[in-house]
Amino acid sequence: MTVRRRGPAPTPRNQFSFSRLKAFDQCPLRYRYRYIKGMQEAFRSVESHLGSAVHDVLEWLYEQRENGRSAGLPEVLERFAAAWKERWDENVAVVKTAEAPDSYIRAGREMLTTFYHQVFLHDRSTTLALEERLSVRLAPDVVFTGFADRIGRTRQGRLFVVDYKTSARQGDASDFSEGLQAPLYASVAMGLHDAGECLAGYCYLRLGTTSWQGVTRDQGQALQERFLGLVRQAKSATEFPARPGILCAWCGFNNICPSAQVPRDLAGGLEHAREEHMGPAV
Numbered sequence: 001m002t003v004r005r006r007g008p009a010p011t012p013r014n015q016f017s018f019s020r021l022k023a024f025d026q027c028p029l030r031y032r033y034r035y036i037k038g039m040q041e042a043f044r045s046v047e048s049h050l051g052s053a054v055h056d057v058l059e060w061l062y063e064q065r066e067n068g069r070s071a072g073l074p075e076v077l078e079r080f081a082a083a084w085k086e087r088w089d090e091n092v093a094v095v096k097t098a099e100a101p102d103s104y105i106r107a108g109r110e111m112l113t114t115f116y117h118q119v120f121l122h123d124r125s126t127t128l129a130l131e132e133r134l135s136v137r138l139a140p141d142v143v144f145t146g147f148a149d150r151i152g153r154t155r156q157g158r159l160f161v162v163d164y165k166t167s168a169r170q171g172d173a174s175d176f177s178e179g180l181q182a183p184l185y186a187s188v189a190m191g192l193h194d195a196g197e198c199l200a201g202y203c204y205l206r207l208g209t210t211s212w213q214g215v216t217r218d219q220g221q222a223l224q225e226r227f228l229g230l231v232r233q234a235k236s237a238t239e240f241p242a243r244p245g246i247l248c249a250w251c252g253f254n255n256i257c258p259s260a261q262v263p264r265d266l267a268g269g270l271e272h273a274r275e276e277h278m279g280p281a282v
């Protein structure tokens with residue numbers, strides 16, 4: 001199913017991830033700053049930091065199981081505290097000004113506790129890969145790349161890919177939500193693991209729910225073609241208009257963007273970026 005063609009070696013210029021295309025869809029100007037000009041965002045949101053720390057723990061948890069160890073919940077929460085601390089640096093910003101980092105730590109503990117009791121203790125599936133980098137050439141000048149949180153097989157032997165979400169809300173069926181990401185990973189995993197179909201799942205850690213959909217080889221091929229079509233749109237763009245909205249508060253270019261709209265109660269990232277720009281107080 002996966003078509004491999006000869007072409008130039010993958011470089012950041014021809015590598016397209018799901019998040020790269022999502023950035024183009026959400027705000028072409030942000031895409032231009034980040035992927036065309038290669039600029040660094042001035043801060044990383046605490047929500048992104050929380051997501052990374054929780055993903056670290058889930059990867060560790062399944063690794064322990066594969067190594068014949070069963071970690072208890074207290075150990076899981078200790079691991080989370082360590083990951084939170086290790087990953088925290090001066091680039092992390094709390095966007096919502098009324099919140100403190102502690103509320104995100106509480107949210108992480110709650111998500112992991114729910115996952116541990118509702119999913120992990122009952123999960124009899126086999127792990128094939130954790131945080132696996134998936135990559136497939138879609139055209140001579142386009143390589144799709146992404147990281148699958150967990151690839152495994154159910155007790156019945158069905159291949160699956162699951163993506164952990166720490167967002168507060170469940171996604172919809174649009175291309176840049178549930179429509180494309182996990183099914184696209186599933187399409188690549190089928191090629192890697194020689195399967196005729198694959199389950200693609202989103203595990204919503206805040207809600208304690210997982211939604212699954214089956215992806216066949218033909219559907220996987222169609223998804224890769226749809227992704228390539230979206231890449232073509234991004235590659236051929238000559239204008240990159242700003243698309244201001246609520247996400248400006250979480251955009252690490254909001255201190256330099258002339259169109260940024262950041263409400264006062266979501267100005268934590270913007271203030272952080274301005275302080276960075278001005279340098280440390282003396």
Ligand code: SF4
Pocket residue numbers: 027029030242243244245247248251252253254257258259260261
């Ligand atoms: S601040 Fe808003 S409008 Fe400006 S680049 Fe970022 S997301 Fe786009």
